[in-house]
Amino acid sequence: MDVKTHERIVIDLQEYGVERGLSFGHYRYNEVKPGLASHQHQGALEICYCMKGQQHYKIDDDLYELNGNDILIVSPDTIHSTGEFPEDKGELFWIQILLCPTYGKLCNLPNQHSEFLINTLLERSEYIFKGAFQLKLILEKLVLQFKKDDSILSRIMVNQLLTELLLETVLLSQKKLKLSPSKKMNTLNSYIIQNLHRIIYVDELAKVVSMSTGYFKAWFKETAGMPPKEYVNRIKIEQAKVDLQNSKSVTKVAFDLGFSTSQYFATTFKKFTGYTPSSFIYSQS
CATH class of the missing domain: 1.10.10.60 (Homeodomain-like)
Incomplete structure (x- = not known):
C-alpha cells in the first residue's frame, strides 16, 4: 500500500512490478519528527540514503550517525530504530530489497546478476559510506515515476532506474572509506x-x-x-x-x-x- 503526503512518500514496489522489491520511501522534513520505533524487515535488506541534514540509526547495540550524502545498508532481519533520537530535519531516501530468489528476478536481471548485486550490498552492511551527485538524480527520477499513472512504460522505467541506483550504490560502496575528518x-x-x-x-x-x-x-x-x-x-x-x-x-x-x-x-x-x-x-x- 502506498503512503503519500507532501513531506513523505512510501511506495509498495510489488505494485510496480519490482518482484524482489519491498518498498521505496522518501521524506523531506523541515523540522524533526518522532523517532522510529524498533523494527525489522524480514528477509529484506534496506539501503538508506541521507541527502541532507542528519539521521541516527541504532542497529542492535551500535549507533550510527548519517550526515548529508551518507549511505547505510541495514542487514535483513536486523532490529533497528533511531534510538533516543528523532527522525531529523533533512532529506532521506530508502529502499528495501527482498533476498529470497523465489520472489522472482531483481529488476528483471538474470539471477546471477541479481545475486551479485545483493551479495555485494550485504558485504557492505553496517558501514557508512559516501554517496555521489548522480544518486540524487536517479532517486528524484524514481519519485517522479511513482507520481505518474501505472503503465507498462512506467514499470520499465522504474526497473531501469532501480538497476542504475543499485549499480551506483555498489560502486560507491567499494571506494576507500575516509577514516577521519579532513x-x-x-x-x-x-x-x-x-x-x-x-x-x-x-x-x-x-x-x-x-x-x-x-x-x-x-x-x-x-x-x-x-x-x-x-x-x-x-x-x-x-x-x-x-x-x-x-x-x-x-x-x-x-x-x-x-x-x-x-x-x-x-x-x-x-x-x-x-x-x-x-x-x-x-x-x-
Missing part, C-alpha cells in the same frame, strides 16, 4: 567550539580555512552534508542541551550561545530536537 574540518570544529558564545558568520569560517566565501559554501555542503549555518546551529543546540540542565534560564542559555533572541533560540532548538527548551528541561527532571 584537517580543514578539524580546524573549523575547533574554531566553532571556541566561539559558540557569539554569532559566527560564514565569511569568517571561510577565512579560517583560506577559501573564498562562495567556494567555501559549496565545499562545506559537500563535505559536511549541510550548509555552514545549520552545522553551527546543530553544535550550539548540542551545547544548549547541556547548558539547560545546569541553568534553568532559557534566556540566559540563548544569549550565552550567541542567539539574538530567546524566541529564535527556542525555534531553532525545537527544529533540531523536537522539544521546546522548557519541555526539554522538564523531560530531564
Whole structure:
C-alpha cells in the first residue's frame, strides 16, 4: 500500500512490478519528527540514503550517525530504530530489497546478476559510506515515476532506474572509506567550539580555512552534508542541551550561545530536537 503526503512518500514496489522489491520511501522534513520505533524487515535488506541534514540509526547495540550524502545498508532481519533520537530535519531516501530468489528476478536481471548485486550490498552492511551527485538524480527520477499513472512504460522505467541506483550504490560502496575528518574540518570544529558564545558568520569560517566565501559554501555542503549555518546551529543546540540542565534560564542559555533572541533560540532548538527548551528541561527532571 502506498503512503503519500507532501513531506513523505512510501511506495509498495510489488505494485510496480519490482518482484524482489519491498518498498521505496522518501521524506523531506523541515523540522524533526518522532523517532522510529524498533523494527525489522524480514528477509529484506534496506539501503538508506541521507541527502541532507542528519539521521541516527541504532542497529542492535551500535549507533550510527548519517550526515548529508551518507549511505547505510541495514542487514535483513536486523532490529533497528533511531534510538533516543528523532527522525531529523533533512532529506532521506530508502529502499528495501527482498533476498529470497523465489520472489522472482531483481529488476528483471538474470539471477546471477541479481545475486551479485545483493551479495555485494550485504558485504557492505553496517558501514557508512559516501554517496555521489548522480544518486540524487536517479532517486528524484524514481519519485517522479511513482507520481505518474501505472503503465507498462512506467514499470520499465522504474526497473531501469532501480538497476542504475543499485549499480551506483555498489560502486560507491567499494571506494576507500575516509577514516577521519579532513584537517580543514578539524580546524573549523575547533574554531566553532571556541566561539559558540557569539554569532559566527560564514565569511569568517571561510577565512579560517583560506577559501573564498562562495567556494567555501559549496565545499562545506559537500563535505559536511549541510550548509555552514545549520552545522553551527546543530553544535550550539548540542551545547544548549547541556547548558539547560545546569541553568534553568532559557534566556540566559540563548544569549550565552550567541542567539539574538530567546524566541529564535527556542525555534531553532525545537527544529533540531523536537522539544521546546522548557519541555526539554522538564523531560530531564
